[in-house]
Amino acid sequence: MTNSRSTEPHDLVRKELAENPGGILESTASQHGLSLQDTVECLPAAMWKRISGAHFIDVMQDISQWGSVTIISHTRDAILEFEGPLPTGSMGHGFYNLSGGSALSGHLRADNCKAIVFLRRPFMGKDTASVQFFNADGEAMFKIFVGRDETKRLKADQVEKFSQLEGRFPAAGSMH
Numbered sequence: 001m002t003n004s005r006s007t008e009p010h011d012l013v014r015k016e017l018a019e020n021p022g023g024i025l026e027s028t029a030s031q032h033g034l035s036l037q038d039t040v041e042c043l044p045a046a047m048w049k050r051i052s053g054a055h056f057i058d059v060m061q062d063i064s065q066w067g068s069v070t071i072i073s074h075t076r077d078a079i080l081e082f083e084g085p086l087p088t089g090s091m092g093h094g095f096y097n098l099s100g101g102s103a104l105s106g107h108l109r110a111d112n113c114k115a116i117v118f119l120r121r122p123f124m125g126k127d128t129a130s131v132q133f134f135n136a137d138g139e140a141m142f143k144i145f146v147g148r149d150e151t152k153r154l155k156a157d158q159v160e161k162f163s164q165l166e167g168r169f170p171a172a173g174s175m176h
Contacts, residue, residue: 009034013042021047022122026074026140035138040117047121051169053113057089057096059131060108062165063144064088066158070145071104086144113141118166127154129162 009032016028021043029039040048051059063069064086071082087102095107115134122128129146146158 010038010042013039017043022124030076035134036140037115037117037134037138040119040132043119043121047119049118049166050172051116051118051166052172053115053134055116055169056110056113056133057091058168059116059165060086060089060096060110062161063131066147066161067155068147069158070147072143072145074140074143083147108141112136115172118162126152129154129159131162131165 013028013032013034017023017039025039026036028034029036032039034042041050066086068084069086071086073080082104084103087098087100087104089096089098089108091097091110094109094111096110097107098105112135113133114136115138117132117134118129119132120127120129130143132143133141135141146162147155149155
């Protein structure tokens, strides 16, 4: 006799996300005891592509040429959002250092990025496209979303740049 409680959490999440891919993925991950990356990878396969985190610098430098994007850091304690251009950066002292001259600055541990996921999915009734950076634990370092125009639609030029960037890299094998 099969007990529904013994069902693999990944299977439950896959079923849940197939029916409703537009929920808050961090909540789904927490509810089922999965990492965010595992949860993202339970979405229908047509919605995402994972590449190696070794492409971190190339991806960041490309996105810095897109114009205004939305950068999100979502933890248990805060959801921080920044809208504006991603500054260019360079490696130094073990960090990818975002260049000055922007409202956004900081120092990112590029070597901690083990996977990058290009994700297209609905959220709160709207299409989204994001590049999500994951550490070795499968938790999000941060996410960068394609910007929206004055009518709240995804910026067509950025969607094209997103697709071109995604196509530059081969899909990576399973990280977990």
